[in-house]
Amino acid sequence: MKLMVSQFLGENRALHEKLLPATVGVRSLNHKPGSGDFRPWRSPSTVATVPAGRQTIYRMGRDVASDARYWLSWTGIVHAVRGFDPDDTTERTYYTGDGVPKVTDNLALDGTDPQVNPAAPRLLGVPAPVSAPIVTTDAGTGTGDVSAYYYVYTYVTDRGEESSNSPVSAINNRQSDLTATLSGFAAPPAGNYGITLIRIYRTQTGSSGTADFFFLREIAVATPTTSDDGRALGETLSTSTWLMPPADLSNLTTLWNGMLAGISGNAVRFCESYVPYAWPIAYDTVPPDGKPVGLGVFGQSLLVLTTGRPVLVTGSTPDAMDATPLEIPQGCVSSRSVVGMGSGVAWASNDGLCFYGTGGARILTAGIMTRANWQALNPASITGCMYEGLYFGSYDDGTGRKGFMVDPSNTAGIYFLSVGYPVAHFDELQDQLYVLNGVNVQRWDAGEAMTATFRSKVFHLANPSNMVCGEVVADTYPVTMRVYADGVLKFTKTVPDARIFKLPAGFKNSDWQLEIETTGTVQSAALATSIPSMAATA
Secondary structure (H helix, E strand, O other), X not given: OEEEEEOXXXXXXXXXXXXXXXXXXXXXXXXXXXXXXXXXXXXXXXXXXXXXXXXXXXXXXXXXXXXXXXXXXEOOXXXXXXXXXXXXXXXXXXXXXXXXXXXXXXXXXXXXXXXXXXXXXXXXXXXXXXXXXXXXXXXXXXXXXXXXXXXXXXXEEOOOOEOOOOOOOOOEEEEOOOOEEEEOOOOOOOOOXXXXXXXXXXXXXXXXXXXXXXXXXXXXXXXXXEEXXXXXXXXXOOOOOOOOOOOOOEEEEEOOOOOEEEEEOOEEEEOEOOEOOOXXXXXXXXXXXXXXXEEEEEOOEEEEEEOOOOEXXXXXXXXXXXXXXXXXOOOOOOHHHOEEOOOEEEEEOOOOEEEEEOOEEEEOOOOOOOHHXXXXXXXXXXXXXXXXXXXXXXXXXXXXXXXXXXXXXXXXXXXXXXXXXXXXXXXXXXXXXXXXXXXXXXXXXXXXXXXXXXXXXXXXXXXXXXXXXEEEEEOOOOEEXXXXXXXXXXXXXXXXXXXXXXXXXXXOEEEXXXXXXXXXXXXXXXXXXXXXXXXXXX
C-alpha cells in the first residue's frame, strides 16, 4: 500500500481531516500555488524606506522603470488614481483620504526620497464664486426695444478648469445698443486652486426658445470692472452643475469612459466624464440597505460594498448609471479588504471571503473554512490586494499579522502565510506587488526562499499497518519529512535525495499523516508498506 501526496492544492479547515482528498492538506504554509508542485514564496526584499506610521504607500514616476524612487506615503488610508490622459507626461494623480480631495503631478516631486507626500498638491475642484456680479447700464441714449439681461461668472484655473457659476445678477433692463459695466466680482477663496481668470456669461434666447447663459468675455481674476460692449456671444455655459468634490470623499476609484467614483456619507458620487474635478450631485447613488464602505470594479461594472447588501452599478455615462441591489446578505466588514480581480470583486464578510463577478455570487472560502475558522482570523482586520490572479489577504488575529491566499479559479484550499502586511501597493508598470514592513517598502517574492510546510490529510487504513519506507521527489534537497501515526510524531528525517529510505519498525497504526518542509521545490512525497509498493506507479 502506498500513501502519496502531490499537486498540493492548499489547506482545508472545514472538512474532517480524514475526508479530504489527497491533494489537500490540513496545513499549508508559505506555499506559492500555480505550478502544481510544492514550492515556497521568496521573502520580500527592501527597495526603499518611508517615515514611520504610514498606512498608505503609492509610487509616482511610474513611467520610470525603477522601484527604488518616487514613493509617496501617508499616515491615513489614501486612495490614489492616475488621470485619464495617456499622453500626460506629468502623471496627474488624484487622491482622497488626506483631508479634502487633492490632485498632484510628478512636477511636485522634489527629487528626494523618500517622498512623505506630494510637495505641493492642489485642492481638487474649482470653487464657485459666492456673490453675484453687479451690472450698471452705461450713460447714453439707445434705440429699439428694452430687453432684460442677467449675468453670471465662473472661475478658471491655469489648467483650463472651470467652476460652476456664481449667483445670478439682478435684472438689467436696457436697450440692446447700450453698454453695461460689470463689477463686484468676488475674490477667489484661499487655497491652492490655481485660479487665474474670470469667465463672464450673459443671457440670450437660444435655439431651444429658452433663455440660456452664453459666453461674453474673459478677464484676469484681479480685474475689478469690465463691460458688456455688445460683442457677439459664444458658447453656452456648460458647468452650472460642476460642483466641488465633497470634502469627505473617500475610496476614489477609476471606472470606465473617463469616470471616477467615490464615497461621501451614505452616497456613492461620480465625476463628470473626463472632468475629474467636477462632481454633480445629481449623479449620486444611495444604497438602500446599508452605508457604502468600499468600491470594486470588474469590466464595466462597479460593485458597491455596504454594511448590508452589495449594489451593482452599471452604465456608460454618469448621468445614466443604473443601481441594482443584489440578493447577497454579505455586508463588507473591512473596506480595505475590497479587491477588484478582473473577472469580479472580492471582499471580507462575517461569513467568509466573498466574490461577485460574471458568474454570480459565491463565498470563496465556503467548504474550506467554517464560519468559526473565518472569525478566528478577525475579518474586520483583513486588508487585501491581487497578485498573479490570487487574492492576497493579511489579517491580525491578536498574535501579529499573518497572511493567506485564495485562488478564485480553484478554491480547493487556502494557502496561509507566516507573514502579513497591513499596507500594500501593486505597481502596474513593474507588474509587481510591494508591501510595507515597518518603514521598509519591500518587493514581494524577491528575496531568499521562505520555509514552506505542508501536512497531508489523515490517511485511514481499515487494518492497522506499518509504513516501512518513504520517498520524496524534489528538484532540490534536503527536504525534511515528518511522519505521524495516530496523531503522534513517530519519525523525522532530513531527506538528502530521491532514493527510497527506511522508516522505523515495531508499530502498526490505522491513521497516517506525512509533513514536508522545504525551501526548494517538491513534486511528491509518499509512504509505503513495502518497497515494491513504493516502486509501483499507482
